[in-house]
Amino acid sequence: MGLKIGLTGGIGSGKSTVAHILVELGAHLVDTDAISRSLTAKGGAAIEAIRQQFGPDFIDATGALDRDRMRQAAFSDHHILQRLAGILHPLIGQIAAQQTLQARPGQIVVLDIPLLTESGDRWKQQVDEVVVVDCQPETQIHRVMARSHWSREAVEKVIAQQASRSARLAIADHVILNEDLDLDELRQEVNKLWRLWNNAA
Numbered sequence: 001m002g003l004k005i006g007l008t009g010g011i012g013s014g015k016s017t018v019a020h021i022l023v024e025l026g027a028h029l030v031d032t033d034a035i036s037r038s039l040t041a042k043g044g045a046a047i048e049a050i051r052q053q054f055g056p057d058f059i060d061a062t063g064a065l066d067r068d069r070m071r072q073a074a075f076s077d078h079h080i081l082q083r084l085a086g087i088l089h090p091l092i093g094q095i096a097a098q099q100t101l102q103a104r105p106g107q108i109v110v111l112d113i114p115l116l117t118e119s120g121d122r123w124k125q126q127v128d129e130v131v132v133v134d135c136q137p138e139t140q141i142h143r144v145m146a147r148s149h150w151s152r153e154a155v156e157k158v159i160a161q162q163a164s165r166s167a168r169l170a171i172a173d174h175v176i177l178n179e180d181l182d183l184d185e186l187r188q189e190v191n192k193l194w195r196l197w198n199n200a201a
């Protein structure tokens with residue numbers, strides 16, 4: 001494998017769009033959000049541990065994590081999310097490491113990590129460089145309202161729970177400012193980084 005890049009950004013920043021462009025350019029993508037979802041889906045590797053720690057009521061009839069139930073429980077006991085993270089984080093780390101090794105020799109690996117900033121050093125020490133996709137909160141709100149048909153309040157709530165824009169920028173080696181850019185212009189910005197990494201290799 002080649003360089004390992006940690007890609008992050010707040011909700012609606014355009015992080016997934018940038019990840020997709022990097023794959024088109026030839027990167028090997030490791031999507032930690034997708035890994036997390038698969039761990040708690042039917043037959044997922046975290047299901048048994050969740051059943052043991054939280055009880056069978058937290059597994060729905062299909063055999064997947066009952067997300068509504070978990071959300072309700074987390075609402076009344078904020079340690080619940082920490083306990084769930086205690087199950088999921090080591091597994092996500094293991095699977096991400098396995099998937100990273102599937103890159104071709106020299107291929108740039110992009111780890112898409114929504115909560116890279118929030119996770120302290122845990123992910124940062126696994127990657128060579130951190131790329132932050134950045135834009136104004138108002139732009140995040142408009143994008144997510146259009147993409148997912150959420151209310152403004154729902155998006156604002158998630159933004160308030162995530163790391164601040166300045167905390168994210170503070171850990172960035174590169175910033176892609178995805179503001180007032182059309183998709184072609186965004187592609188050009190991503191391509192600049194791609195060329196930089198390939199020339200440095």
Ligand code: ADP
Pocket residue numbers: 009010011012013014015016017018143144146147178181182183186
């Ligand atoms: P994230 O993964 O950060 O939540 P996405 O990559 O899904 O964000 O982007 C949010 C929405 O905004 C998507 O519908 C995406 O197509 C759109 N979008 C992102 N960047 C741009 C851009 N530069 N021009 C037009 N649409 C964009």
